[in-house]
Amino acid sequence: MKSFAVSDLITDRGDHPINEDCIGWSNRFAWVMDGASAIGSVPWIDSISDANWLVSQYETAIRELISPTISCRQLIRDAISIVASRAPAPIAESLLPNLAIGILKIESDGASFFGLGDVTISLVDSEGRVVTPLMGKMTKYDVSAIQKIQSLAASGFDIETAKEQVYAEIIRDRVTFMNKENGYWTISFEIDAVKHGVSGEAKMELSEAWLMTDGFRRYDEIYGLGPSLEESISQWRSTGLRRALSELRQVEIEDFDMKVHPRISISDDASCARLVARELGDD
Helix, strand or coil, X not given: CEEEEEEEEEEECCCCCCCCEEEEEECCEEEEEEEECCCCCCCCCCCCCHHHHHHHHHHHHHHHHCCCCCCHXXXXXHHHXXXXXXXXXXXXXXXXXXXXXXXXXXXXXXXXXXXXXXXXEEEEECCCCEEXXXXXXXXXXXXXXXXXXXXXXXXXXXXXXXXXXXXXXXXXXXXXXXXXXXXXXXXXXXXXXXXHCEEEEEECCEEEEEEEXXXXXXXXXXXXXXXXXXXXXXXXXHHXXXXXXXXXXXXXXXCCCCCCCCCCCCCCCEEEEEEEEEECCCC
């Protein structure tokens, strides 16, 4: 049976006070998380970042639960139960931290996976073909927020004023739609979130896995500057992830006032890993 080993890894906090991303792996499992704290609120659980606390709790729970027989979906379900039991209570809905997650398990005939939220996992087979079972996409609420910032900025508002106006709508949408049947789902303390995730299997001779957060995919998802993900992976394999991050940050520096590419933050935290699947005992 194969296991994961890291070949390349980059993680950067952007303009955040602390990195709220996480990429981890252990034997046959690998995972990527992207945390989010409540907008505009003082940290309630942790002195620096509620999202960082949540991500750390989930990584601890995942490592505790990993076993050869557990499925990705059951792993996340059990992790939610553990983290919920460790959370201080009560927490108002408007203050809840949350995270997007993708988890991958090597199987004898390929890989199984589970994901919920804006993270991406791509798999590469022994012949170099790329399959992306989890493609992170912004929610329609995120897209709407960026479009409103763009519209306000075009109307003459400075970008900070535009963001302040939109933040109020984001907070409202968060309470109204997050983890609601008529809204969108993410990972926090709700077991029902698991029912809304994407899970499945990829039958293949697994060679590599690429895990990334939405901050790393801003280059093509928000800025529209990158090639296809498959082409990007080929390029990153030869030039390295540090260079890819440097190019992303250069775009953001050149658009520091966010007039060309309206967005919620100047530089989001961004993470990506290239993991190779190899037989135990391989050099």
